[in-house]
Amino acid sequence: MSALSDPIPLVRARGVGKSFHGSIALDDVGIDVSRGEVVCIIGPSGSGKTTFLRCINQLETYDKGAIWLDGELLGYREMGDTLRPLSERDIARQRSKTGMVFQRFNLFPHLTALQNITEGPVRVLRQDRARAESSAMELLKRVGLSGKASAYPSELSGGQQQRIAIARALAMQPQLMLFDEPTSALDPELVGEVLSVMRDLAGIGMTMLVVTHEMAFAREVGDRVVFMDRGRVVESGPAGQVMTSPKEERTRNFLRLVSRA
Amino acid sequence: MSMSASFHPVEQRGIDISHMRVVRPIPYGRYLAVALILLAAAFIVKSFAEGQVDWSVTWQYMFWPNILLGLVNTIWISILCMSIGIGIGLACALARDSVNPVLRGASIFYTWFFRGAPLILQLLLWFNLALIFPRMSLFGLFEVRTVDVITPAVAAVLGFGLNAGAYASEIIRAGLLGVDRGQFEAAKAIGMTNSIALRRIVIPQAMRTVLPPLGNEFISLIKMTSLASIIGFSDLLRSVQNVYFINTRIIELLMVATVWYLVVVTVLSIFQHRLETRFGRGFASGVRR
């Protein structure tokens, strides 16, 4: 525990455990993410990467350990030495500090690209529509899709949809962005445009926690890489070190497998 | 590849289909269908024109005040009962998939009962409520005789509304189940509460699949309201019957009712089509040949 330099990291997870009907998905996971840091999580299928992100975003409840976001315990309020589950409204408020980008985009198909982006600011942050729209146009420009404001998701390519999804998450002005394999549902030639938006985000100092199979991205953009296997953190450290000279046997095996693919 | 090439030897010279005339095959099947339909229509029109129907009498009673009153009654009771049905249906559909077992059980029981018992029987039960509970009171605050409260109209609203709710709940539930779970999660991920996510994201998408069967329900409800005449509610059918009991022009008056029912259903269908277009935005789906 003392190895951590940052006094209050943006995300601190300690001993996080989660099981689904008796099968363990997360086991004693501990991670710190400092402000401005890009942390990439890699690992084989079923190792709990998605589950961990979903716990941070409280789409899933964790049942062991603790997660703090910006110094606040997620999901509970401490009352002496007991815990009270937070109300739905408080959970929604905690959640709005993080933005989430899903593997399958999950854009709202009945809304245009612009409406997808303004929906959160207008309905949740109660911004007035004109202001929400002008900042949405800014975001569209940032993800290179100014011309697509009035397109429906069904009219966009996968890469364009994912960039709109990133803009939608950014519109809530999150302190932390969570990405769950944002490019793995994309055709190979569309991967680059999404990664480049993410690279830009990292460049302007956004704190990011990225589950990815893009090893090149993890190496270049990631400050730190966390390797997970069977619900546990096997190894974590500076991206260059974990990717090129991993300490653990399992990490080495995994990297060898993915580099061959 | 080589097989199909030898089967249809095509010389691959530089052609551009936009510069060539397309000769379409003659759609005999379609012509045949049109001819058959026209024939059937002509037959029906002819038989009605020659049959024992005095259309001038039909026309004369079309806007008879008492018949218009019956029409208005049919319309308002249908709209009111459908609204009640949709309200109850939504509540039941949400309760059915809630984490609270009591809500779930109540919802299942409700649908079971109101779908299970025949509609006429439900109407009669409501209308005769006074036989079970002669007096009703609200926590002893004030008390009324049940017969004064349960008029034919009230009994009809209760009977049809509660029944429509049971059917609507299944339709709405199917619609909600049809929306991908990822939509709800994406809505929550941008900080929406359950109720905002439902209202803004899930329900509008469910509307698309819910509208056609719900329109069906509405139409069958409109026609079913004629059952209310057995408990003395003067709907459209009842009001034309009242006229033909006196003047014995049965068929002419039944035609009046038929025309009005068709008018109401047509207006409703147009409205439904508008709604479907509205909620279908952004979805590329459906079959058109």
Ligand SMILES: Nc1ncnc2c1ncn2[C@@H]1O[C@H](COP(=O)(O)OP(=O)(O)OP(=O)(O)O)[C@@H](O)[C@H]1O
């Ligand atoms: N909703 C759920 N119900 C039951 N089991 C689940 C559920 N979600 C995840 N699991 C299980 O938890 C474990 C971790 O799954 P998770 O999706 O987090 O893995 P992952 O690392 O994201 O894998 P992938 O790379 O394939 O996305 C798996 O064994 C999975 O079967």
Ligand SMILES: [Mg+2]
């Ligand atoms: Mg996953």
